[in-house]
Amino acid sequence: MTFELVALPALSRSATDRSEPLRGDEEKLAALWPKARMIVVDTRGRTLVADHGTRVVDRPATEFGDLPPVNAVLLGEQDGVAHFAVQMPAEAEDEPLAGRAWGAPELTAEPQWLDLRQAGATLDDRSAGLFTTAAALFQWHRLGKYCAKCGARTVLEKSGWASTCSGCGREEYPRTDAAVICLVHDGADRVLVARGPEWPEGRFSVLAGFVEAGESLEACVAREIAEEVGVTVRDIRYLGSQPWPFPRSLMIGFEAVADPAEPLVPAEGEIAEARWVSRVDVRKAIEEPGSVPGLGLAGGASIAFRMLQSWSGAGSTR
Incomplete structure (x- = not known):
């Protein structure tokens, strides 16, 4: 049994033209500047998000000078409006950072500083594309x-x-560093999930790993699954992809089939726990978080969430 992604992964969405020829056209950029918009990303990867997590807060670009400042990056153009971003120091560098928090933040109508993991799933298409591009570029600048x-x-x-x-x-x-991420199922109603050693108890996702030099994507899928949990997979099939700028990955999603009777052998230091779970439990864990004891799943900003949602039929009448 195969399946398709029910929608684009959260961080693959965008509504702006990336405008590659515009990036070096100083004359046209200057002409667009008076109507341009600017978002600010702090050095902790956060930007201001408002309207219950649906919109990044942008400002008139002219507040930052008469011409694009040297540290501004062009994110794209939409309906004659150029969108830029600048990175500035966080207001409080010693403030506890919740960017890797496993629980979803409480989203409010008022602006709040959030990172992509926290807000990526709730942002509208335009905001998701702008924020993801800005985060990726600033990570590249840093490295x-x-x-x-x-x-x-x-x-x-x-x-x-x-x-x-x-x-x-x-x-x-x-x-961009290529990484595969694979939803392994039994061809029927069970899926293989795993937990990294740094993850909290009960938090699971699908398996992933980086593509090695001289390796095809499909070969990487087979190798990573075998290395991480000791299972042989077959019928490897592409599903979709998503940028993941932490710091600069492109997650390339696949599905594959494995035999649940084959012993699971979690890789020491990489996988703390791996197990097969039912479609019913996955669907319930997505639709009612916390309703399945010991089964918390990947956050909505990740392609892993979209893969599990699509396979389980969560949110549908399936």
Whole structure:
């Protein structure tokens, strides 16, 4: 039995034109600047979100100067309006960070600082696309300050989408690390879930891992599942993908079939617990969080959530 994703993963949504030719067109950017909008992302990866988590708060770009500041990145254009982002220090760096919090935050109508894990599932398409792109670019800026060839400082260009080495002139563009994520099921009504050692008791997701050099996506799926839980999979099939800028991954989703009779052997140090669960329990755990003892599932911002939702039929009449 196969299935399709019922909707795009939360962070794959977007409503703006990424406008690659516009990034280096200083004359056109200057013409668009008076009507442009700006979002602010702090150094902890958060932005202001309002209207019960549905909208990122943007401001007139002209509040930041008469022309785009050097640290502004162009996120895209929609209906003649250019959208930018700048990164600024967090107001309180010692404030406890809830970005990895396992429970969903309490969303309010008033603006509040939230990161993508907290707000990604509730944002509208435009806001989700803008915030995801900004988070990905600022992570690349943080990790790419120095040239990988000669070690000299890099200089950002093309509205934050390219860098040039100040020493050897080498150009570089935003990096993306490919990772597979696979929903393994038995071809009927059971799915394999696992928990990482740093996760709280009862919190589960599907299995994932990074693609190695010279490896195909399908080969990576088979290898990762075998390494992490000792299970052989077959009938590997692509489902969809989602950016995951923590710090710069592209999660490429698959489904595969395995035999539940095959012993599970969790990889030491990587998998704390793995088990098969029923479609009924997965569906109930998604529709009524906390209703299935010991079964908390991936958050709504992740492609893992969309995969489990789609496989289980949660939220449908299936």
